[in-house]
Amino acid sequence: MSDITFLGTGGGRYATIYQMRATGGIYIKDLGRLHLDPGPSALYGMKALSIDPALTDCILVSHCHPDHYADAEMLVEGMTRGGYRRNGKLISTCSVLRGNDKFSQAISNYHQSLPEEVISVIPGDKLNASGMTIKVTPTIHSDPDGVGFRFETRSGSISYVSDSEFDESLVHSHRDARVLIINLTCSTQTKIPRHMHTEDAARLIADIDPEVAVLTHFGVGVLEEGVEKQVRIIENESKVHTIAANDFMTISVDEDITLQRAE
Ligand SMILES: [Zn+2]
Incomplete structure (x- = not known):
């Protein structure tokens, strides 16, 4: 069984600045324990759910x-027990690890020296981590x-x-996923270039046809317009069972897919 826990379901500038939703990323527990996109509030969310950052292996x-x-960086310190035990993997892009024309590096050389392995990836790469x-x-x-990322669990x-934003290459690379997690930063009315909005999310979900689609990473436009409204639009268009994640929700993927919402 794999458990997917949402340590946050907010995203984009203002939803993050004002913490309209938590923004701590996604934690996947399968054979190992993997933390995906730990935005601000990840540590706080782990404390609230009694998840020990020292158990993370990727x-x-x-x-x-x-x-x-x-x-x-703080989670790298957690994974490596304060930096005193070389452990785990850090997997990211060139922009995050070394910087590119638009961004300076986001994780210091010191923090990159702590894990057992640091891997810079590009689309098409295939690797093993957390089992x-x-x-x-x-x-x-x-x-x-x-x-x-596509995790074969x-x-x-x-x-x-x-x-x-929507692109045919996404359909191709995520086809037949059981669970498809979409970062719905914008509604159709509040769309911004290079981000997913509701109408395109419906198209993407219909084309990929997963067992369950899960929406997260809601920006201010989506939150103000109503998350459930986007779910209804997407389900209507795509005919795929769609769930809006909320903070600290866990989805268990076994023979069946079940979810446990936080109190
Ligand atoms: Zn972004």
């Missing part, structure tokens, strides 16, 4: 925006080095599109 950062990387095979998928986003594929 940290992934999909691109160089602070709502995805802000707590990463799963991880395929690196493309995105179309304002960080040109940004990526998504014991319970089937869990796909994380990350921040991206």
Whole structure:
């Protein structure tokens, strides 16, 4: 069984600044324990759910925006027991690890010296971490080095599109995922280039046709317009069972897919 815990479901500038939702990323427990996109409030969320950062064996950062990387250095310290035990993997993009034309590096050289392995990835890469095979998928986003991930777990594929606008390459790389996690930063009315909005999310979900689609990373436009409204639009258009994640919710993927919402 794989458990997917949402340590936050907010994203984009203002939802993050004002913590309209938590922004601590996604924690996947399968054979290992992997932390994906630890934005600000990741540590706080782990404390609230009694998840020990020292048990994490892999940290992934999909691109160089602070709502995805802000707590990463502290979590590297957690994974390596304060920096005193070389442990775990840090997997990210060139933009996060070394910087690119648009961004300076987001994780210091010191913190990159602490894990057992630091791996810089590009779309198409395939690697093993936390007991799963991880395929690196493309995105179309304002960080040109940004990526998504597809996790091949014991319970089937869990796909994380990350921040991206609609593109045929996404359909191809996430096809047949059991669980498809979409970062719905904008509604159709509040769309911004290189981010996913409701109408395109419906199209993407319909084309990929997962068992369950999970929406997260809600920006201020989505939160103000109503998350459940976006779910209804997407389910209507795509005919795929769609769930809006909320903070600290856990989805268990086994033969069945079940969810436990936080109190
Ligand atoms: Zn982004």
